[in-house]
Amino acid sequence: MAEMSRRSFLKTTGGAAAAAAAVPMLAGNWHQLLAADSPGYFEREFGIGDALCRKVLAAALAKGGDYADLYFEHTIGNWIILEDGKVSRAFSDVALGVGIRTVKGDQVGYGFTQELEEKAMLKAAAVAATIAAGGPAAAPGQLSWMKAADHYPLKKLLTDVPLAAKLPLVQAVNDRCFALSPLVIKVNASFHDQQKRIMVVTADGTKSEDLQPRDYLTAFVIAEKGGRKEQAAWNLGGRRDFSYFTPGAVEAIAARAVGDAVQLFDAVQPPAGEMPVVLGPGVTGILLHEAIGHGMEADFNRKKTSTFSTMIGKQVAEPFVTILDDGTIPGMLGSINFDDEGIPGQRTALVENGILTSYMHDRISARFYKVKPTGNGRRESYQHYVQPRMRNTYMLAGPAAADDVIRAAGRGIYVQNVSNGQVKIGEGDFAFYVSQGRMIEDGRLGAPIKDINIMGNGPKMLRNISMVAGDLEFSQGGTGACGKGGQAVPVGFGQPTCLVKSLTVGGVRS
Amino acid sequence: MNKEMLALCDWVTKTAKAAGAEACVVNLDANRTVEVSYRDHKPENIKEASTKALNVQVFVAGRYSVQSTSDLRKEALRDFLGNAVAATRLLAEDPFRSLPDPKYYEGRAGTDLELVDPAYASFSPENRHDMAKALEGACLQAGGDKVVSVTSQVQDGSQESVMVASNGMVGYSRGTYYAPFAQMTAQDAGDRRPNGYSYAVTVHRGDLPKPEEIGARAARRTLDLLGAKKIKTETLPVIIENQNVGRLLNGVLGAMFGRSIQQKRSFLADKKGQAIASRHLTLVDDPLIPKGLGSRHFDGDGFAARRRVMVEAGVLKEFFVDWYYSRKLGWEPTTGSPSNLVVPPGTRSVAEIMKDLGRGILITGFIGGNANPTTGDTSIGIIGTLFEKGEPVQAVSEMNIADNYLKFLPKLVEVANDPFPYSSTRFPSMVFENVVVSGL
Numbered sequence: 001m002a003e004m005s006r007r008s009f010l011k012t013t014g015g016a017a018a019a020a021a022a023v024p025m026l027a028g029n030w031h032q033l034l035a036a037d038s039p040g041y042f043e044r045e046f047g048i049g050d051a052l053c054r055k056v057l058a059a060a061l062a063k064g065g066d067y068a069d070l071y072f073e074h075t076i077g078n079w080i081i082l083e084d085g086k087v088s089r090a091f092s093d094v095a096l097g098v099g100i101r102t103v104k105g106d107q108v109g110y111g112f113t114q115e116l117e118e119k120a121m122l123k124a125a126a127v128a129a130t131i132a133a134g135g136p137a138a139a140p141g142q143l144s145w146m147k148a149a150d151h152y153p154l155k156k157l158l159t160d161v162p163l164a165a166k167l168p169l170v171q172a173v174n175d176r177c178f179a180l181s182p183l184v185i186k187v188n189a190s191f192h193d194q195q196k197r198i199m200v201v202t203a204d205g206t207k208s209e210d211l212q213p214r215d216y217l218t219a220f221v222i223a224e225k226g227g228r229k230e231q232a233a234w235n236l237g238g239r240r241d242f243s244y245f246t247p248g249a250v251e252a253i254a255a256r257a258v259g260d261a262v263q264l265f266d267a268v269q270p271p272a273g274e275m276p277v278v279l280g281p282g283v284t285g286i287l288l289h290e291a292i293g294h295g296m297e298a299d300f301n302r303k304k305t306s307t308f309s310t311m312i313g314k315q316v317a318e319p320f321v322t323i324l325d326d327g328t329i330p331g332m333l334g335s336i337n338f339d340d341e342g343i344p345g346q347r348t349a350l351v352e353n354g355i356l357t358s359y360m361h362d363r364i365s366a367r368f369y370k371v372k373p374t375g376n377g378r379r380e381s382y383q384h385y386v387q388p389r390m391r392n393t394y395m396l397a398g399p400a401a402a403d404d405v406i407r408a409a410g411r412g413i414y415v416q417n418v419s420n421g422q423v424k425i426g427e428g429d430f431a432f433y434v435s436q437g438r439m440i441e442d443g444r445l446g447a448p449i450k451d452i453n454i455m456g457n458g459p460k461m462l463r464n465i466s467m468v469a470g471d472l473e474f475s476q477g478g479t480g481a482c483g484k485g486g487q488a489v490p491v492g493f494g495q496p497t498c499l500v501k502s503l504t505v506g507g508v509r510s
Numbered sequence: 511m512n513k514e515m516l517a518l519c520d521w522v523t524k525t526a527k528a529a530g531a532e533a534c535v536v537n538l539d540a541n542r543t544v545e546v547s548y549r550d551h552k553p554e555n556i557k558e559a560s561t562k563a564l565n566v567q568v569f570v571a572g573r574y575s576v577q578s579t580s581d582l583r584k585e586a587l588r589d590f591l592g593n594a595v596a597a598t599r600l601l602a603e604d605p606f607r608s609l610p611d612p613k614y615y616e617g618r619a620g621t622d623l624e625l626v627d628p629a630y631a632s633f634s635p636e637n638r639h640d641m642a643k644a645l646e647g648a649c650l651q652a653g654g655d656k657v658v659s660v661t662s663q664v665q666d667g668s669q670e671s672v673m674v675a676s677n678g679m680v681g682y683s684r685g686t687y688y689a690p691f692a693q694m695t696a697q698d699a700g701d702r703r704p705n706g707y708s709y710a711v712t713v714h715r716g717d718l719p720k721p722e723e724i725g726a727r728a729a730r731r732t733l734d735l736l737g738a739k740k741i742k743t744e745t746l747p748v749i750i751e752n753q754n755v756g757r758l759l760n761g762v763l764g765a766m767f768g769r770s771i772q773q774k775r776s777f778l779a780d781k782k783g784q785a786i787a788s789r790h791l792t793l794v795d796d797p798l799i800p801k802g803l804g805s806r807h808f809d810g811d812g813f814a815a816r817r818r819v820m821v822e823a824g825v826l827k828e829f830f831v832d833w834y835y836s837r838k839l840g841w842e843p844t845t846g847s848p849s850n851l852v853v854p855p856g857t858r859s860v861a862e863i864m865k866d867l868g869r870g871i872l873i874t875g876f877i878g879g880n881a882n883p884t885t886g887d888t889s890i891g892i893i894g895t896l897f898e899k900g901e902p903v904q905a906v907s908e909m910n911i912a913d914n915y916l917k918f919l920p921k922l923v924e925v926a927n928d929p930f931p932y933s934s935t936r937f938p939s940m941v942f943e944n945v946v947v948s949g950l
Contacts, residue, residue: 020846080601083843084602085771086601086604086836087601087602088573088574088601088602088607089574089575089576089601089604090574090575090597090598090601091575091576091577092575092576092577092578092579092597093577094578094579095580096580096581097580106549107552107553107554107899108554108555108556109556109557109587110555110556110557110558111557111559112556112559113559114561114562116579124559126557127556127557127558127559130556131553131556138688163597163600164600167600167601185718185774186774186775188772190772210790222773222775222884224774224776228882229774229775229885230884230885231882231883231885232777245545250909270889270912272743272910272912272946272948273743273948273949273950274949274950290878296552298796303658303659303695304658304695304703305658305659305661305703305705306694306703307701307702307703308701309701309703310701316739353571365530383559383561385555385557418622420878420880422878422879422891424702424704424705424877424893425689425703425705426658426696426702426703426705427698427702427704427705427735427907428701428702429739429877429893429907429908430877430878431878431879431890431893432878433878433880433889435880435882444640449890450880450882450885450887451880451881451885451889451912452889452912453878453879453880453889453890453891453910453911453912454878455877455878455891455909456908457906457908459701461739482513494724504740504908504910504948504949504950505910505913505948506879506889506890506891506910506911506912506948507889507948508889508912508913508946
């Protein structure tokens, strides 16, 4: 689900490896952290006080600039991995650092350091300051805390969940997968949990703090029948408390992964060419993420590099189509209490009743368009600067019944699971990869199909949405990562059953 | 060798053992990255920072974990290692997990891989800004009145790494790189704004093309996308441009790893010694190319790096098998990861081949797509140019190719004479015949 990544070429060179800052997973005093509603984590744990923040902000604005902010991050991530029946591998990675940004108009200076000490921070601030070349701008006086609603309350910190409690969970996924079908020959299962603490201190005099959990439990299954092998995977997660991972969740993951893999033995060769496409409910919302989401990120529109840059206020879809980007859905992977520049999480209508309504803004684009930021300013880590990014992107339920939507398609394909996608922002051309689907013949679901890339054009696709059902479903996955400009951020998807009159299906049967 | 870094790695090894580890592998990395981008004749972003990371693989009572930290103070590290050992004890025992047999460490090549540009220290902020301006200026000029937006970027960096395994392996590497980049967005009919780009990546500054060339090429590549349309679904020859071949072959490489084979997710698992492609495909993993972006003296297991022919005239010869999966498979290990992947170039240019083919599609970009390593099925969107009588006639978009690799690779009929120099995958352009290209 990446736009054309400008820097993807660097990933193979090994030259650009930005090492993650890290401290140990089980070490020290992180177990005594206070709850998220008691701000001041970075002062308590690392001695980051207001006076120090003001001094660093002053250094960031030493040569002028319109704005500056500090982004403190402490992230603890753990992975445990089961292979060949045993949880015999674990990884942990902890990031600690601060990113310092100076903004002048649409220009950004950025420095960061892994050392939360005054000298190192002032050095990073001096790097950021080089974007301006004038006299000093005013740094803030008093700093005061911002408040926001909590969209992912935790009963217990993920860092307080002992390793011994996670191990049986992963083992249970493995055991259920094998129990569900004799065709299963290999299972990989894993559990990942991440606890990200951030504090954003701005030159406007605000401080905001957030604790963002992220976790998933996943199964990857290989099944074999008559010498032929098929693969399928499923996961559940998001910004969840550990109590989310019940025996019911284990069962759901195993049943879906095994069911999907076994279904593929009946798969037929997928067709090629233009035809109607029905999106099943849930994770197929990746189509919206690619077809409209990226193109509505305001940085591309401010630079006029998006195909949507002249369409605000115009009718782009039928009146029953409403598409939202929303940071406030409880427990979903793309939800955020604050974005990464201290703006509260919120809901933004991209398309409302068929009219293109709003771009997704960070502070820079909001200033450019003279609107309020929409809480879409996000970044991968303290090592990265902010960009307008999506949160959870989905279409609201429509008036049709799901069966009628499938019937109306006549002959086409039905999309059940999507693994990845990509878009060219300027052309609006997008693609998404169907790992699992069904043929639609005579208005009814037919044989399974798989491994098909589907192509379309964003504005054209919006016009071609001819039916939307009432069965909006949010993807409950924990692995969705969106890439842009070399940065990955967690995002969510939602979709009701929906008919797109025509897309190009990249199968092999012409 | 960086003596300070080595001393810290030795201390970590000793301290981990004192905490109860039977063995460990320590990797210490220090990186510096600088980035400058330009838009509208002024800096858009300036970024600069240094990072350090310590990564420790711990072996305790037949158990294994990997943990990392950037907090390199000794008192913090002592706690870190103690906790790493304690956490590892909770995992299941794995009889296949061990340090490599030290015999694989031996025989490291003595050649200088020239991975450090001695002039790197003198690459100044002014040099970066001048390069970014030159990239932008050339792209704007070549793009002319079609330009909607141009962005240029110069990224460069240096890195230093030490690796120590507690059974005697010690490795050190250093490197530098430069990565100039330019991209342009052009105004096309209606609301279409095609975006194209060009870049280079080299270890030595002296090997970079002129920034003006990269900028002008970004503009040309963007203008080539104007007027793109899909054509009807058709069976055609296609030429995949050198810099895009890697993305298509990723699906093949993914099935060549020891893990994929042992975990039954490789369509190539039982194909060793058999033809998987036409005779035109030879694939060599060569870690010892001077100035190569994937060059190295030792791999992730610490094995002495050496050249291996992976595919020879279409026949699959080797897999990428690291120490751990070699033990699980009961096979001899090779190396766990590719270094520089080289496909020996052919003799003709893409232009000559186009003339010969008459009608076909030159694929200059991919969009979306994926590959299923278990079955070999793949499907991917294409962007490019339809040519007739060897001459470009129309840009194409919203089209797709799909096949199973075991059917697709035998359709390779020629490789061109243009290996892509700015990547660790040095693939030339490749020509495939009888490919179903789906569109209208």
